[in-house]
Amino acid sequence: MTKRDRVIAAIEKKDVDGIPSCFSLHFPHGNERGDACVKAHLDFFRETDGDISKIMNENLVPPPATGRSDYPEAYDDIPSFDCSTPFVKAQLECTRRIIDASPSDSFFLGTLHGICASGIHPMMEAGVSYELSREIEIESLRKDEKRVLSAFRRIADGLCELVKGYKDAGVDAVYYAALGGEWRYLDKEDFDKWFRPFDIQIMKAIKESGLYCFLHICKDRLEMERYRGYEEYADVVNWGVYEAPYSLEEGRKLFPGKTVMGGLPSRHGLLVDGSDAEIRSGVKNIVETFGRKGFILGADCTLATEQDMHKLRVAIETAREC
Numbered sequence: 001m002t003k004r005d006r007v008i009a010a011i012e013k014k015d016v017d018g019i020p021s022c023f024s025l026h027f028p029h030g031n032e033r034g035d036a037c038v039k040a041h042l043d044f045f046r047e048t049d050g051d052i053s054k055i056m057n058e059n060l061v062p063p064p065a066t067g068r069s070d071y072p073e074a075y076d077d078i079p080s081f082d083c084s085t086p087f088v089k090a091q092l093e094c095t096r097r098i099i100d101a102s103p104s105d106s107f108f109l110g111t112l113h114g115i116c117a118s119g120i121h122p123m124m125e126a127g128v129s130y131e132l133s134r135e136i137e138i139e140s141l142r143k144d145e146k147r148v149l150s151a152f153r154r155i156a157d158g159l160c161e162l163v164k165g166y167k168d169a170g171v172d173a174v175y176y177a178a179l180g181g182e183w184r185y186l187d188k189e190d191f192d193k194w195f196r197p198f199d200i201q202i203m204k205a206i207k208e209s210g211l212y213c214f215l216h217i218c219k220d221r222l223e224m225e226r227y228r229g230y231e232e233y234a235d236v237v238n239w240g241v242y243e244a245p246y247s248l249e250e251g252r253k254l255f256p257g258k259t260v261m262g263g264l265p266s267r268h269g270l271l272v273d274g275s276d277a278e279i280r281s282g283v284k285n286i287v288e289t290f291g292r293k294g295f296i297l298g299a300d301c302t303l304a305t306e307q308d309m310h311k312l313r314v315a316i317e318t319a320r321e322c
Helices: 003-011 034-048 073-077 086-100 115-125 130-143 145-169 188-194 196-208 248-254 276-290 309-321
Strands: 052-055 107-113 173-177 212-217 236-239 259-264 295-299
Touching: 003 107, 003 295, 034 052, 034 086, 034 309, 052 086, 073 145, 086 107, 086 145, 107 115, 107 145, 115 130, 115 145, 115 196, 130 145, 130 188, 145 188, 145 196, 173 196, 188 196, 196 212, 248 259, 248 276, 259 276, 276 295, 276 309, 295 309
Parallel strands: 052 107, 107 173, 173 212, 212 236, 236 259, 259 295
Antiparallel strands: none
16 A cells, blocks of 8 residues: 555545554744745655655744734734735645655645634734633633634634645645633633634535545643534544543544544653654554554644654554554
């Protein structure tokens, strides 16, 4: 099987000649676009030899051009966007160049940040921390729901345009990062009202485009039940098994019939301090416990930028031998 054949077989829950893998990390600052972005991806793909070539997206929704930073009012300044908008255009240019320079048997996965994350990126790009950005986002929704949801609609529509751009660029699938499920920020009722409709809109756009949809759920202290029903629009589901925490077996029950991706922690454990023998044993145990069908080896989330590539390659090669 080629890498692409192997991944598609896993997604469709068919027999595979080895377990495929998908891992990614945020490259050092300065690799967000242009030649540096392309080189960083190609080097990573070559060093690790993973089955899925995940194209990162560091071209985030930018801060309002007005420079206004008072929320929720600043949400008015977030404009509509499409594939001709500079930050989207930059992402698609990198995507096309990476695909053009990669082996033809690769399986390409384009990254798309969900509505919760995209709603805070203008703040984070302006230097506000993740935690504070999340608090501002929720406080803004509570203070002026209509204003913020109007901005969310513009963002969601723009992300659906990015899906079309990814399709045209040649990706096989979109990795949709659906943040927002942490119970400490809001309850399920507000999650269902503020985030779920936009998540579903974008995931439906992915499916309707003919691409596979990889649903990614991350961050700690998650209430995973909030995502029940999302599997209708996803082909593969990946979440923080160790981060949430929520086991592979629990996830298989929550998302019945879906291929599961994961099994390893991203910032501790085998990929950080395991020996080669420990990594091989650990990966084999994960596969034996979960089963070979409908499984892709991965991690809770992105790996540390300083990840030891040798350890990662040992895990990938071991999975492919299972």
